[in-house]
Amino acid sequence: MMRTPDALQLRLDGLPRVRLGHFPTPLEKMERLASHLSEELGKPVPSLWVKRDDCSGVATGGNKVRQLEYSFGAAQAAGADTAVITGAVQSNYMRTAAAFAAKLGMECHVQLENRVEGMGEEYHKSGNVLLDRMFGARMHHFPLGEDEKAADTNLNSIAARLKREGKKPYLFTLSADTKPVTSLGYMQCVVELFEQSIAGDMPFDAVVVPSGSAATHVGTLLGLRLAGYTGPVHGICVRRDAKSQTERVLSITRLAEDMLGCGEIVPESDVICRDDWLGPSYGKMVESTHEAIDLAGRLEALIVDPVYTAKSLAGLIGLTRAGAFEGMGNVLYIHTGGLPALFAYRSAIYPDD
Structure with a gap:
């Protein structure tokens, strides 16, 4: 091989x-x-x-564990105390980030993007959403589902508010133009x-x-x-x-x-x-x-x-x-x-x- x-x-x-x-x-x-x-x-x-x-x-x-080992490594190197992340309602990425934050003693804010229309209550409350809550993540709902730039703009607004409150947020973004x-x-x-x-x-x-x-x-x-x-x-x-x-x-x-x-x-x-x-x-x-x-x-x-x-x-x-x-x-x-x-x-x- x-x-x-x-x-x-x-x-x-x-x-x-x-x-x-x-x-x-x-x-x-x-x-x-x-x-x-x-x-x-x-x-x-x-x-x-x-x-x-x-x-x-x-x-x-899941695969997000490998990915977030490096993302949280970068967050810790930057002195962050808060993870701020965006993804779909049933995002494995956000669920794993919330778990990492809990293990590392960091606050976590997750932005749930509505990417899948027409889904019922079990989609919006069970699965990864349930685990997000169990890991102590703070939830933010975002109505758009296929606009990465808009989602990242709103995520930046959340981070700016956290900075004003004295937090040191680290943004976990997945848009194609980020490192x-x-x-x-x-x-x-x-x-x-x-x-x-x-x-x-x-x-x-x-x-x-x-x-x-x-x-x-x-x-x-x-x-x-x-x-x-x-x-x-x-x-x-x-x-x-x-x-x-x-x-x-x-x-x-x-x-x-x-x-x-x-x-x-x-x-x-x-x-x-x-x-x-x-x-x-x-x-x-x-x-x-x-x-x-x-x-x-x-x-x-x-x-x-x-x-x-x-x-x-x-x-x-x-x-x-x-x-x-x-x-x-x-x-x-x-x-x-x-x-x-x-x-x-x-x-x-x-x-x-």
């Missing part, structure tokens, strides 16, 4: 980081899913592996994958990740390229169409390269975004989402959520069916967690219950 993690690790050493995650996360073979697809297609498929970042610890885990500190978490994940791949003699021929804010996608892609891995990294769109997401991933990749001072490592042609399993919009389920939830549970006892992981797993399944991995030996799927959001979608997953 790769040569050595040493050069990549050297770039990450010394950067501010708060170590709260449970790492390394497991790497497991999805034998029953691969067997199901092989039987369906009437031919062998590659070995399908899952990187279990749903097991990363801290408030049910992509969160991407460092998945560069660190690449180092971990190096070690597991070498120890298990499991060279991976392709990688599949969800692509939303793009921190996981960018960190994985840039980290792998810095490590010398040249295989495809498929980003499965969970919020935007492929064209918009490709532009976003490339833009953030360039910011990340600049942040590391490594020059342009990732060519534009390496940015792969697929929106075949996105559906009408962020947070809305389609048939492939339902299928992924069903197959993951019945065949592998994996829990995937309707917003991120079910859609990205649907991408892995769809790409396998389409022959995208023909002739390959091992394909890796990164499971980015998101368990609490599942409970906000109970009636959508089982509408007749």
